[in-house]
Amino acid sequence: MRTMDATQRGPALILRMLPFGRYTQGPGSVVERSMRVHSRTWVIMVSGFAEPVVYLLAFQIGFGALVGKVVGPGGQLVDYVAFVAPALLAASAMNGAVFETTYPVFFKLRYAKVYDAMLATPLGPVDIALGEISWAVIRGGVYSVAFVLVMAVMGLLSSPFAVLLVPAALVVSFAFASVGMALSTFLRSPSQFDYIRLVVMPLFLFSATFYPVSVYPESVRWLVHVSPLYHGVELMRGLAAGVLDVSMIGHVAVLAALAAVGVAATSRRIGALLLG
Amino acid sequence: MARDGEDDEREHLMVSGKALVKRFGGVAAVAGIDVEVRRGESFGFLGPNGAGKSSTMRMIACVSPRSDGELRVLGMDPETDGPRIRARIGVVPQLDNLDVELTVRQNLQVYGRYFGLSRAQVRAKAVELMAFAELSDRADDQVEPLSGGMKRRLTIARSMVNDPEMLLLDEPTTGLDPQARHLLWGRLYQLKQQGVTQIITTHDMHEAEQLCDRLVVMDGGQIVAEGSPSELIRRFSTREVLELRFAPGEQDGQLPHVADLAGRHEVLPDRLLLYADDGEAALEAAHARGVRPVSTLIRRSTLEDVFLRLTGRSLVD
Numbered sequence: 261m262r263t264m265d266a267t268q269r270g271p272a273l274i275l276r277m278l279p280f281g282r283y284t285q286g287p288g289s290v291v292e293r294s295m296r297v298h299s300r301t302w303v304i305m306v307s308g309f310a311e312p313v314v315y316l317l318a319f320q321i322g323f324g325a326l327v328g329k330v331v332g333p334g335g336q337l338v339d340y341v342a343f344v345a346p347a348l349l350a351a352s353a354m355n356g357a358v359f360e361t362t363y364p365v366f367f368k369l370r371y372a373k374v375y376d377a378m379l380a381t382p383l384g385p386v387d388i389a390l391g392e393i394s395w396a397v398i399r400g401g402v403y404s405v406a407f408v409l410v411m412a413v414m415g416l417l418s419s420p421f422a423v424l425l426v427p428a429a430l431v432v433s434f435a436f437a438s439v440g441m442a443l444s445t446f447l448r449s450p451s452q453f454d455y456i457r458l459v460v461m462p463l464f465l466f467s468a469t470f471y472p473v474s475v476y477p478e479s480v481r482w483l484v485h486v487s488p489l490y491h492g493v494e495l496m497r498g499l500a501a502g503v504l505d506v507s508m509i510g511h512v513a514v515l516a517a518l519a520a521v522g523v524a525a526t527s528r529r530i531g532a533l534l535l536g
Numbered sequence: 537m538a539r540d541g542e543d544d545e546r547e548h549l550m551v552s553g554k555a556l557v558k559r560f561g562g563v564a565a566v567a568g569i570d571v572e573v574r575r576g577e578s579f580g581f582l583g584p585n586g587a588g589k590s591s592t593m594r595m596i597a598c599v600s601p602r603s604d605g606e607l608r609v610l611g612m613d614p615e616t617d618g619p620r621i622r623a624r625i626g627v628v629p630q631l632d633n634l635d636v637e638l639t640v641r642q643n644l645q646v647y648g649r650y651f652g653l654s655r656a657q658v659r660a661k662a663v664e665l666m667a668f669a670e671l672s673d674r675a676d677d678q679v680e681p682l683s684g685g686m687k688r689r690l691t692i693a694r695s696m697v698n699d700p701e702m703l704l705l706d707e708p709t710t711g712l713d714p715q716a717r718h719l720l721w722g723r724l725y726q727l728k729q730q731g732v733t734q735i736i737t738t739h740d741m742h743e744a745e746q747l748c749d750r751l752v753v754m755d756g757g758q759i760v761a762e763g764s765p766s767e768l769i770r771r772f773s774t775r776e777v778l779e780l781r782f783a784p785g786e787q788d789g790q791l792p793h794v795a796d797l798a799g800r801h802e803v804l805p806d807r808l809l810l811y812a813d814d815g816e817a818a819l820e821a822a823h824a825r826g827v828r829p830v831s832t833l834i835r836r837s838t839l840e841d842v843f844l845r846l847t848g849r850s851l852v853d
């Protein structure tokens with residue numbers, strides 16, 4: 261008896277037109293693999309959530325008392341911790357996504373040959389890229405929900421639009437996971453991960469995370485605007501405060517573009533490296 | 537009518553390659569081979585290191601695009617129908633790539649899910665295949681601590697998770713002990729009885745003789761001979777071989793005394809091979825000439841001899 265009906269569906273026309281071996285059968289089984297692998301490592305998951313919450317408490321107790329009120333979105337004065345919390349949410353979405361798609365992906369690609377095994381099945385590079393990136397987003401999503409709940413409990417949300425913080429965090433995760441995974445395919449040795457840290461650290465510090473962009477002199481502001489995390493931070497800050505404007509569409513568009521470029525680049529690289 | 541006949545034949549061809557080439561950079565790993573594998577057949581690629589066996593297997597497995605020539609697998613083009621072809625074949629790569637982050641059971645289940653099998657299907661399949669690989673008692677162990685042979689057995693079991701119509705086995709028994717090897721040969725024979733086509737690469741001529749209905753001998757990216765094991769032996773070797781071992785340093789001096797006793801001879805570092813239909817007679821003649829080897833052996837020709845004849849080199853370096 262043949263049990264292959266699932267794969268007989270035939271890929272959509274657009275996917276058939278992509279180059280060799282790059283059609284998609286469904287990234288679901290790739291995500292499922294990660295879930296199995298991590299079914300017993302929930303302790304790590306908890307720590308991934310605990311870190312930003314500890315930051316949040318530190319800002320509430322320490323900095324909050326020193327700094328007092330700052331100018332938030334729309335010009336209103338907000339507590340410092342309410343100002344910084346949405347940014348931390350964006351930053352933790354970024355960190356989680358980058359963490360999940362760099363070393364683990366490198367290991368599976370170069371050493372464990374997990375993707376080689378997958379490519380011997382009907383799965384193709386796009387399935388692998390989407391599956392691995394989705395897993396990072398799912399994992400980041402769990403953190404985000406918890407983080408948003410903590411923000412709510414601490415009274416840092418002043419608008420019903422704040423429920424959109426969770427999908428916004430997923431968009432940030434997706435963008436950074438796909439770019440992170442694409443970059444990981446170029447790394448040749450574990451020591452090169454320092455380069456990625458070298459990029460992530462300034463993004464974390466200088467993307468208007470801890471102070472408004474107006475702090476910077478006019479001449480370097482464009483640099484901040486180039487940072488992808490800045491777009492995540494602005495998006496989150498607006499949503500948390502309930503101050504929506506059209507610039508948010510721009511922020512989402514930048515992140516979506518990064519995500520798309522990352523998925524395409526990752527698929528291409530996996531194909532080039534493993535389908536030789 | 538003629539067209540129908542042609543289509544019929546295509547139906548039975550699991551693999552059909554014409555002037556198939558695989559180049560890496562400027563180097564041709566596969567330099568234009570013609571190969572046809574029929575449904576239900578056990579087909580072998582025999583050849584030394586670097587002959588191009590794995591490169592050919594990877595093209596057939598649709599994980600390596602051909603550089604030139606034609607290739608059809610299950611009647612489809614790997615270039616455009618890779619996923620559909622891969623859905624119906626099973627692959628044992630030369631090097632195990634089991635998922636070290638998963639247990640034995642999970643390896644089988646997760647791999648089955650890649651093929652789109654349901655959870656219930658993969659659960660049942662995993663149990664069946666662990667029994668097949670004699671790994672049921674290690675079901676929930678991690679893969680890493682398994683012995684090399686156990687890993688190999690698991691890789692082979694994994695390749696059957698989708699009930700493939702065709703198995704591609706790249707040196708399947710490397711690292712197996714004789715008992716496990718015979719067990720596997722038995723299992724492969726069972727699968728053959730069930731109609732599963734098999735393509736096997738090996739440097740082990742004994743394995744090739746055991747398993748293959750038909751095989752090609754590859755060398756330097758080319759096919760140098762093709763046929764059933766017995767055909768090849770008949771065509772390229774004599775019925776018997778007389779092996780003479782001399783004390784160190786004596787071999788060269790003795791060669792002129794015995795060279796004419798057989799139609800052909802080969803000089804190996806440690807022994808002389810005389811190809812004669814009657815080994816016993818050749819040995820007596822040598823003795824009559826006063827040749828005194830340290831030891832002698834009369835044996836039937838094997839594919840090893842065929843290979844030596846065709847390439848002038850030993851199969852196992």
Ligand SMILES: Nc1ncnc2c1ncn2[C@@H]1O[C@H](COP(=O)(O)OP(=O)(O)OP(=O)(O)O)[C@@H](O)[C@H]1O
Pocket residue numbers: 536560564565583584585586587588589590591592630739
């Ligand atoms: N990915 C690759 N990139 C460059 N060269 C390669 C690649 N794969 C194989 N080759 C070259 O192609 C030739 C044939 O290799 P192949 O692996 O097909 O041989 P083989 O017959 O399987 O040998 P073995 O018995 O050692 O497994 C070799 O010279 C090898 O160096």
Ligand SMILES: [Mg+2]
Pocket residue numbers: 589590591630706
């Ligand atoms: Mg090989």
